[in-house]
Amino acid sequence: MSTLKVNRIEPRTGDSVEIVGLDIPEPTESPIKAWVNFHGGSGAVAIRESFNVSSVTEISLGQYSVNFENEMPDVNYSTAVSGSLYDTMNDANVPQPFISRLKTNYKTNSVGIGATYKSQSHTVFTGMALICVIVCR
Secondary structure, eight states: OOOOOOSOOOOOTTOOOOOOSOOOOOOOOOSEEEEEEEEESSSSOEEEEEESEEEEEEEETTEEEEEESSOOSSSOOEEEEEEESSSSOOOTTSOOOEEEEEEEEEOSSEEEEEEEEEETTEEEEOOEEEEEEEEEO
16 A cells, blocks of 8 residues: 655646545534523523523423524424522532423423422422523434
């Protein structure tokens, strides 16, 4: 096998350069279709950073609708969600809420997220300062 080392290849005037025999893989599509990092605590919902998310709407305390810029082809997508009561974890002794996809909100243009907190013997929805959502398909 020979090795050709060059800094630049130029075609002759009017010709094109054709490279044959290179094994260049086709680009693959990312399974991550949308993600968002937003503030959902006291005050207005605020998106910090996002991809393919047009907005986040507070449905009620601790319940949010993450709205996609480009719809999913169907509702067979997965979500991973996490969050914290605080923007940074100041107190490791504070129990953290449970965040999940709402069962009633399976749509192609949005996903419902709920943040619940165990209080005494019942579970209540709660606002959170830091919520992260990843949508894969």
